[in-house]
Amino acid sequence: MDVTIRDAVESDAETLGSIVDLPADALRNVVHDRTVRLAVEPGSDPGPNADVDPDEDDATVLDESIKGFVAFDVRDGTVHVTQLAGDEAVAEQLLAEPIRFALNERFAVEFVVPRSDDDAAAAAKAAGFDPVGPGPHFDGEATTRYRYRPESD
Numbered sequence: 001m002d003v004t005i006r007d008a009v010e011s012d013a014e015t016l017g018s019i020v021d022l023p024a025d026a027l028r029n030v031v032h033d034r035t036v037r038l039a040v041e042p043g044s045d046p047g048p049n050a051d052v053d054p055d056e057d058d059a060t061v062l063d064e065s066i067k068g069f070v071a072f073d074v075r076d077g078t079v080h081v082t083q084l085a086g087d088e089a090v091a092e093q094l095l096a097e098p099i100r101f102a103l104n105e106r107f108a109v110e111f112v113v114p115r116s117d118d119d120a121a122a123a124a125k126a127a128g129f130d131p132v133g134p135g136p137h138f139d140g141e142a143t144t145r146y147r148y149r150p151e152s153d
Contacts, residue, residue, distance in 0.1 A: 002041065003039040003040060003041050003067050003068075003090060003093060004039070004040050004041075004042060005037050005038065005039055005040075005093065005094070005097065006037065006038050006040060007035075007036070007037060007038070008031045008036035008037065008038050008069060009031065010028055010031055010032070012027075012031065012036075012038060012066065013025070013027040013028035013030075013031055014027075015066050016030075016031075016036075016038075016066070016069055016085075019066065019068070019069070019085045020083065020085050030071050030082075030083065033073070034071045034072060034073045034082060035071070035072050035073065035097075035098075035101070036069060036070070036071045037069065037070050037094060037097045038066050038068070038069045039066070039067045039068045039069065039086055039090045039093055039094055040064045040065065040066050040067065041064065041065045041067050042064050043063035043064055043065065067086055067087075067090045068084070068085045068086020068087070068090040068091060068094055069083070069084075069085055069086070069094065070083065070084050070085075070091075070094035070095060070097055070098065071083040071084075072097070072098040072101070072109075074101075074105075074107065077107055077108075078107055078108050078109070078110055079098045079101055079102045079105075079107050079108070079109040079110070080109075080110050080111075081095070081098055081109065081110070081111040081112075084111070084113075084120050084123070086119070087119055088118075088119040088122045088123050088126070089123075091119055091120055091123035092122075092123040092126045092127050094123075095111075095123055095124065095127040095129075096127065099127065099128070099148055102148065102150055103150050106150055107150070108147055108148060108149050108150065109129070109147065109148040110145065110146070110147050110148075111124055111129060111145075111146045111147075111148075112135035112136065112138075112143045112144070112145050112146070113135075113143060113144050113146060114138060114141050114142075114143050115141065115142045115143060115144060116141060121144065121146075124146045125146075127148070128148055129146035129147060129148045130146065130147055130148070130149075131144050131145070131146055132145050132146065132147045133145050
């Protein structure tokens with residue numbers, strides 16, 4: 001799938017919330033508090049009379065389709081992926097964002113994946129993450145902790 005990666009903005013919160021079935025306010029906070037990157041599939045060329053969002057500095061065309069997103073932050077010298085959404089191919093592309101940041105800083109990346117999320121687990125493995133053991137339970141569901149170490153490249 002041909003997607004473009006861009007930074008999330010506050011106006012994306014409603015769409016992100018619908019992707020992960022969380023309230024838009026919760027995702028608005030994520031956009032404010034973490035680094036959030038979106039995988040977007042651009043729409044067809046809308047032509048010179050396209051609707052644009054006048055509040056956006058770059059006048060983003062409104063017909064793009066968000067295919068997934070990744071949210072991450074840094075704590076104690078480790079990049080933590082806190083949310084990932086999208087099919088396996090999109091998720092793998094999105095994981096390149098925290099990895100790129102981590103490589104520049106020589107940090108490791110950690111990612112906790114619910115055992116039921118086959119797309120995220122496959123994307124993590126394809127992106128070079130290694131399973132390193134069980135993670136915490138979320139809503140009673142077991143998770144696996146994945147880690148990417150820059151020195152393993």
